[in-house]
Amino acid sequence: MTGTDSDVVDPDEASIGLTDEDGVAVQSALVGDDLDLRYPTSDESVVECARLDVPEGAITALVGPNGSGKSTLLKALSAHLEPVAGSVRIHGEDLDSFGGKELARELGVLSQENDSVGSISVEDLVYHGRYPYRGFFEGVSAADHEAVDRAFELAGIDHLRETELGQLSGGQKQLAWIAMVLAQETDVLLLDEPTTFLDVHHQFRVLETIRQLNEQQGVTVAVILHDISQAARFADYLIAMCDGELYDWGPPEEVVTESLLADVFGVEATVRTEPDLQVLPRRALPER
Numbered sequence: 001m002t003g004t005d006s007d008v009v010d011p012d013e014a015s016i017g018l019t020d021e022d023g024v025a026v027q028s029a030l031v032g033d034d035l036d037l038r039y040p041t042s043d044e045s046v047v048e049c050a051r052l053d054v055p056e057g058a059i060t061a062l063v064g065p066n067g068s069g070k071s072t073l074l075k076a077l078s079a080h081l082e083p084v085a086g087s088v089r090i091h092g093e094d095l096d097s098f099g100g101k102e103l104a105r106e107l108g109v110l111s112q113e114n115d116s117v118g119s120i121s122v123e124d125l126v127y128h129g130r131y132p133y134r135g136f137f138e139g140v141s142a143a144d145h146e147a148v149d150r151a152f153e154l155a156g157i158d159h160l161r162e163t164e165l166g167q168l169s170g171g172q173k174q175l176a177w178i179a180m181v182l183a184q185e186t187d188v189l190l191l192d193e194p195t196t197f198l199d200v201h202h203q204f205r206v207l208e209t210i211r212q213l214n215e216q217q218g219v220t221v222a223v224i225l226h227d228i229s230q231a232a233r234f235a236d237y238l239i240a241m242c243d244g245e246l247y248d249w250g251p252p253e254e255v256v257t258e259s260l261l262a263d264v265f266g267v268e269a270t271v272r273t274e275p276d277l278q279v280l281p282r283r284a285l286p287e288r
Contacts, residue, residue: 029188029220030054030077035086037072045084046072047244054188059214059221061231064241064264070224071112071192073241077222078109078190090188104132108186112193114177122168122176123161126151129183147183155179155209171202178209189213191223195230207234228265229279232256240264252277 032052036045047069054060054077062070075081077088079095088095090106098106108129129151130144152158155175165173174194181189191210195203211234213219225231231238232252240247240255242264248255253273261269266285272278 026058027056028053029056030088030090030222032073032077032088033086035073035076035088036084037069037076037081038084039072039081045244047076047241049073049086049246052077052239052246053249054220054222055237056220057214057218058236059210059223059234060237060239061235062222062224062239062241063226063228063231064247065266068241068264069244070241072244074190074192074222074224078107078111079103080109080111101132104184104186106186106188108181108184108189110177110181110189110191110194112196120165121161122157122163122165122179123148125165125176126179126183129180132184147185150185151179151182154182154213156205169202171198171205174198174202174206175209178206182213186219188220189222191221193224193226196226203230228256228261232277232279 030053032049035047035049035052037047037049038045052073062073064070072081076083079088079098082096090098090103095103126148127140127144130140130147133144134141152161155178157172157175157179160168160172160176165176168176178191178194181191189210194206194210198206207230210221210223214221223235225234235252237250238252238255239249240260247264248260256271256277256279258269258271261267261271261279261281262285266287267281268283268285269279269281272280
């Protein structure tokens with residue numbers, strides 16, 4: 001994943017040197033080049049990355065320990081953090097060339113910092129996902145109704161339409177927020193730790209909803225996950241981060257190694273690939 005010196009996007013530039021099972025070159029939906037990411041309160045880089053690819057029509061999981069730069073990178077990919085240097089492109093167009101509503105029709109984002117709106121119904125929340133398609137004085141259209149109905153069906157929470165958000169369990173609430181993002185009907189979806197603090201049942205409900213969306217509608221997904229075993233089973237590609245840099249990138253069976261688990265996560269573990277990829281942790285390694 002080397003950077004590029006050209007400001008002109010070549011038609012083949014999004015090809016990332018991989019082919020799918022049919023031998024077709026894999027293209028990128030999102031590309032980051034020569035990124036230097038910092039927050040206004042810091043003079044030092046939080047993330048430095050020569051090249052980042054989120055493959056088109058696939059699920060990519062960002063993994064790494066706390067403080068490795070995953071959320072910072074996702075903020076840059078979603079235009080919530082402007083790079084000090086470098087650029088991010090979606091389908092070949094710079095993110096900063098889009099207006100707010102225009103970008104929201106291309107890119108759906110679910111962050112960890114959702115506003116507390118416990119008094120509204122789940123249906124009202126999901127309809128909020130249609131804001132990129134409506135003018136200030138426009139009412140709800142037939143297309144809005146159809147998109148919201150599809151979002152409820154995908155998330156499997158139609159029975160919660162009239163329930164107030166504050167009455168939901170943590171897992172149900174997360175599915176409601178995901179339904180809101182699904183109602184945007186974007187081709188690319190970014191999710192920041194959507195399974196954190198959820199019980200195992202709701203973790204799998206969330207992941208299965210995302211996989212269904214990807215398989216049925218071809219939506220490109222980039223998602224931060226804490227559980228490396230879960231990420232390896234669920235995602236088509238992994239981006240492993242350590243200390244603000246990319247440690248490795250590629251299919252899980254290539255990225256998840258005993259060396260990665262030691263170097264990135266500080267864990268001694270055995271990795272098995274048969275019958276499926278498995279991570280078997282043994283002990284925490286001494287801190288360096």
